[in-house]
Amino acid sequence: MRETVRACEASREFGARAVAIVSSPFYYRLSPTAVYAYFREIALNTPIDVTLYNIPMFASPIDVATVRRLAEFPRIIGIKDSSGDIAQMLRMMAAVEPARPDFVFLTGWEPAMVPMLAYGLSGRNIRHGRSCAKKLLVNYMT
Numbered sequence: 001m002r003e004t005v006r007a008c009e010a011s012r013e014f015g016a017r018a019v020a021i022v023s024s025p026f027y028y029r030l031s032p033t034a035v036y037a038y039f040r041e042i043a044l045n046t047p048i049d050v051t052l053y054n055i056p057m058f059a060s061p062i063d064v065a066t067v068r069r070l071a072e073f074p075r076i077i078g079i080k081d082s083s084g085d086i087a088q089m090l091r092m093m094a095a096v097e098p099a100r101p102d103f104v105f106l107t108g109w110e111p112a113m114v115p116m117l118a119y120g121l122s123g124r125n126i127r128h129g130r131s132c133a134k135k136l137l138v139n140y141m142t
Contacts, residue, residue: 001041008046018049020080022059030060036069043073051104052079064088068095071103078104 004021011019021042023035030038039062042050052070054062061083062070070076081089089105096103 001038001045004042005045008042008048008050012048016048018051018077019046020051020053022053022055023062024060028060032063032066035060035062036066039066039070039076040073043070043075046075048075049077050075051077051106053082053108054079055082055108057082064091064095067092068099071096071100077102078106080106080108082108 008019021039023038024030039050039052052062052067053059054067062079067079079092081092083089089107093105096105
C-alpha cells in the first residue's frame, strides 16, 4: 500500500489529477474485506483522486458492497469496471448514486458500452478508444 501511495504522490507531482488502481495481481486473490482495507488506506493517505479499477480477470474483484463503502471516501471518485457483468454494474450504480451522485462509472468492456450508456454510465475507457477515438465519438454523438 505504501508503494501505491508513493506512486500516487509521484503522479500528482507530474500533474495528474487522478489515478486508476487495481486491488492486487491475479495470483493473489484478496477477500472483499482485504480489498476494502487496501483501498481505504489509499483513500486516507493519497494526495490525488482515485478511480477504482475492477478487472477480475487480472486482479481481485471489487464487489458492489465494497464499492458502496469505498464511495464514502471523497478521494475515491469512481470506478472503471472491466468485468463484463452489466447486471453487477447496474447494482453498483443503484447502490452508490443515491449517496454519491458525482461518483463516476466507466466501462472498460467494449460490448457493454452502448447498453451501459443507455442506463446512465458516465463514460467509457476502452482499449480501442485510443486507436479509433474519432469513430467512437461519432458513434456516441449520433
